[in-house]
C-alpha cells in the first residue's frame with residue numbers, strides 16, 4: 001500500500017487531512033474577503049468587476065481555484081465520512097458522558113454545521129460563480145462582465161441577505177471549534193501557545209464572518225435609498 005492510500009485510509013491520516021484542508025480553506029477565506037470588500041467602493045462596481053475578471057481569467061489564479069474546489073469537495077466528503085464512521089462506531093453515544101459538560105455544541109455538530117456551509121456554497125456558486133462564467137450578464141463601462149450588478153440585485157432582497165448572514169453565523173460556529181482543533185490535530189498543544197491559538201481562533205472566526213456578513217447588509221441598506 002502506498003503512503004497516500006495508507007494516509008487516506010487511517011483515521012489519524014483522515015483527521016490530519018481534515019485539519020490541513022480546513023486551514024487551507026481558512027487562508028482562502030481571508031483572500032476572498034479582501035477581494036469582496038471592493039464591492040463597497042463607490043465606483044459602480046468598476047474595480048470589483050476588473051478584479052472578478054482577473055480572478056476568473058489569469059492562468060495561475062485559475063489553477064489555484066481548481067485546487068480550491070477540489071479541497072472543498074475533499075474536506076466536505078471526508079468530513080461527512082468521518083461523522084458517519086463515528087456514528088457507526090458509537091450509535092447511541094456514551095450513556096455516562098454528559099456531552100454538554102465535556103465539549104462545546106459546535107464540536108459535537110461539525111457535520112451539521114459543515115453540511116449547512118456546503119448548502120450555502122452550492123447556492124453561492126450557482127448565483128455568482130456560474131453567472132460570472134456562463135450567465136447572460138451585461139458589461140460595465142470598461143467592458144468587463146458586470147458581476148457587481150448581479151450581486152447588487154441579489155443583496156437588495158432581504159431573504160437572500162438573511163440567508164447569507166445566517167450562513168456566516170453557521171461558518172463562525174464551525175470555525176470557533178475548527179480553527180483551534182486543527183492545530184491540536186497537527187500536534188500543536190503547548191501550555192503557552194495553545195491559549196494564544198484559541199484567542200486568535202475566536203478573533204479570526206468572528207472577525208472573518210462579520211466581515212463577510214457586513215457586505216450584503218451594507219449593500220441592502222444602500223439599496224433602500
Ligand code: HEM
Nearest residue numbers: 018019022025026076079110111114115118178181182185
Ligand atoms: C469555508 C469552508 C470551511 C472551512 C474554512 C472549514 C474549516 C474546518 C477546520 C479548520 C476544521 C478542523 C479540522 C480538525 O479538527 O483538525 C474543520 C473540521 C470539519 N469540517 Fe470543515 N470547513 C469548511 C467547510 C466544511 C464543509 C462544507 C463541510 C461539509 C460537510 C465540513 C465538515 C467538517 C467536519 C465534519 C469537521 C470535523 C472533522 C473531525 O471530526 O475531525 N467543513 N473544518
